[in-house]
Amino acid sequence: SQKIEQNSEALNIQEGKTATLTCNYTNYSPAYLQWYRQDPGRGPVFLLLIRENEKEKRKERLKVTFDTTLKQSLFHITASQPADSATYLCALARANDYKLSFGAGTTVTVRA
Amino acid sequence: SQTIHQWPATLVQPVGSPLSLECTVEGTSNPNLYWYRQAAGRGLQLLFYSVGIGQISSEVPQNLSASRPQDRQFILSSKKLLLSDSGFYLCAWSPSDSNQPQHFGDGTRLSIL
Numbered sequence: 419s420q421k422i423e424q425n426s427e428a429l430n431i432q433e434g435k436t437a438t439l440t441c442n443y444t445n446y447s448p449a450y451l452q453w454y455r456q457d458p459g460r461g462p463v464f465l466l467l468i469r470e471n472e473k474e475k476r477k478e479r480l481k482v483t484f485d486t487t488l489k490q491s492l493f494h495i496t497a498s499q500p501a502d503s504a505t506y507l508c509a510l511a512r513a514n515d516y517k518l519s520f521g522a523g524t525t526v527t528v529r530a
Numbered sequence: 531s532q533t534i535h536q537w538p539a540t541l542v543q544p545v546g547s548p549l550s551l552e553c554t555v556e557g558t559s560n561p562n563l564y565w566y567r568q569a570a571g572r573g574l575q576l577l578f579y580s581v582g583i584g585q586i587s588s589e590v591p592q593n594l595s596a597s598r599p600q601d602r603q604f605i606l607s608s609k610k611l612l613l614s615d616s617g618f619y620l621c622a623w624s625p626s627d628s629n630q631p632q633h634f635g636d637g638t639r640l641s642i643l
Binding site: 422427449450452459460461462463464467469507509511513514515516517518519520521522523 | 536571572589624628629633
């Protein structure tokens with residue numbers, strides 16, 4: 419069965435450093451991959467979408483890579499700030515599909 | 531701009547009681563609508579999705595049902611709640627095209643006693 423794994427449950431980093439989160443998948447051939455941010459007690463908020471034919475996407479201090487050979491996506495937060503502290507979820511979908519399959523998330527804590 | 535409303539924010543219900551959670555979307559037409567459940571420390575589990583009025587697809591067998599009586603209204607129901615129905619329920623919408631981001635409400639925290 420398909421499996422989506424996000425590296426660790428929690429990541430603690432110093433303000434100003436780069437946080438790198440990993441999303442690995444097996445038994446799945448996604449056409450695109452999305453990253454969401456979720457704050458405690460709130461719904462997830464969409465951040466970035468990357469397609470299988472794209473290697474990298476950037477948005478302000480965020481960068482996403484997608485390697486279909488390694489079956490992995492990396493999510494980077496550069497120059498991290500305490501306000502970046504949240505849980506980050508990756509989600510995958512097949513081509514022409516409405517449904518997303520979510521990983522369990524990685525909780526990032528940025529220390530001032 | 532589009533907005534999504536989900537209520538109530540929290541709900542405490544006894545075992546065996548009925549349930550009705552409502553979700554409405556504003557500012558868009560013919561959205562795809564979704565109900566998810568999120569257990570603590572786990573990813574979102576898709577429960578139901580709908581691509582149009584009266585069209586409901588169920589992803590997992592369970593004690594719950596969904597209905598879409600209007601284009602921008604999605605309702606999650608149960609006739610008799612179980613303890614295992616406790617969790618954080620999220621409604622989301624996306625444009626009708628495939629491969630689009632989903633936009634979530636702020637969820638309902640459901641506790642079954």
